[in-house]
Amino acid sequence: MIWKxxxxxxxxxxxxxxxxAFMGLGLTEFAAAFSNAGGLGIISALNYPKTExxxxxxVKMKELTDKPFGVNFSVIPQNFRNFVGSALSNDDxxxxxxxxxxxxxxxxxxxxxxxNFIGERVHEAGAYWFHKCVLLRHVPSVIxxxxxxxxxxxxxxxxxxxxxxxxxxxxxxxxxxxxxVPLIAAGGIGDARGFLGALGMGAExxxxxxxxLATEESPANIRMKANWLETDIKSEEYxxxxxxxxxxxxxxxSTAIAHQKKIVPIKEFIEGVMNExxxxxxxxxxxxxxxxxxxx
Numbered sequence: 148m149i150w151k152x153x154x155x156x157x158x159x160x161x162x163x164x165x166x167x168a169f170m171g172l173g174l175t176e177f178a179a180a181f182s183n184a185g186g187l188g189i190i191s192a193l194n195y196p197k198t199e200x201x202x203x204x205x206v207k208m209k210e211l212t213d214k215p216f217g218v219n220f221s222v223i224p225q226n227f228r229n230f231v232g233s234a235l236s237n238d239d240x241x242x243x244x245x246x247x248x249x250x251x252x253x254x255x256x257x258x259x260x261x262x263n264f265i266g267e268r269v270h271e272a273g274a275y276w277f278h279k280c281v282l283l284r285h286v287p288s289v290i291x292x293x294x295x296x297x298x299x300x301x302x303x304x305x306x307x308x309x310x311x312x313x314x315x316x317x318x319x320x321x322x323x324x325x326x327x328v329p330l331i332a333a334g335g336i337g338d339a340r341g342f343l344g345a346l347g348m349g350a351e352x353x354x355x356x357x358x359x360l361a362t363e364e365s366p367a368n369i370r371m372k373a374n375w376l377e378t379d380i381k382s383e384e385y386x387x388x389x390x391x392x393x394x395x396x397x398x399x400x401s402t403a404i405a406h407q408k409k410i411v412p413i414k415e416f417i418e419g420v421m422n423e424x425x426x427x428x429x430x431x432x433x434x435x436x437x438x439x440x441x442x443x
């Protein structure tokens with residue numbers, strides 16, 4: 148089946164799926180595997196904060212894949228000194244952005260804090276800017292800044308939680324009514340029904356985060372992957388860890404891990420999701436060979 152969305156249109160990928168941005172794990176080889184599987188692989192720039200090393204990795208990426216890929220910039224507020232990258236100034240970020248532009252990167256994703264200064268430079272270079280939000284109330288200001296697409300992350304995701312964060316379902320369905328910007332759904336999505344559900348809610352792509360951390364190409368160690376696959380999302384301990392509603396991280400994967408049963412190649416995972424999605428659509432009576440969400 149041919150998948151067409153506004154996100155596909157911008158990224159040039161086979162499938163409307165985007166790799167999550169992982170601090171520490173969003174490495175070149177992992178991103179290349181995701182791109183080669185038909186999605187948009189994302190290299191997390193703060194894993195390579197020195198410009199010369201970042202350039203080497205972008206050159207390497209182009210050797211590992213001839214498919215589209217993007218880079219992420221997690222903009223850390225200057226007062227958060229305990230975070231990697233917090234010492235970087237806007238100029239430091241822009242130096243890395245310039246390296247990516249010079250290496251032909253066309254998709255730039257940003258997250259955590261205001262990134263308008265990055266978006267402006269990206270647009271000057273004729274590239275696309277995607278920004279990640281967790282709150283609906285943050286979306287209008289990013290749209291006003293000219294963002295090309297927004298990743299909306301629901302409380303089902305792992306890591307930091309804003310106390311006022313909604314679920315993925317609420318985020319996407321409400322945002323679809325309120326805003327015209329293309330949406331990427333994130334938070335707890337890990338199988339074909341989650342993928343189709345997100346498109347049905349109004350997203351034009353999904354972001355796979357936890358869902359791909361237990362794949363063969365993930366740089367996480369084998370013991371960590373095994374622990375993740377044994378996660379019991381029904382337990383009280385897990386529930387308290389994942390839904391903590393505070394600006395801190397947690398040591399548990401998102402609810403998407405419940406869909407993963409074993410360590411598989413990332414290509415097998417992504418193609419499995421897409422093939423199953425096609426089967427589900429056919430079971431619902433969808434007979435076309437193209438799934439198209441682009442407004443006419």
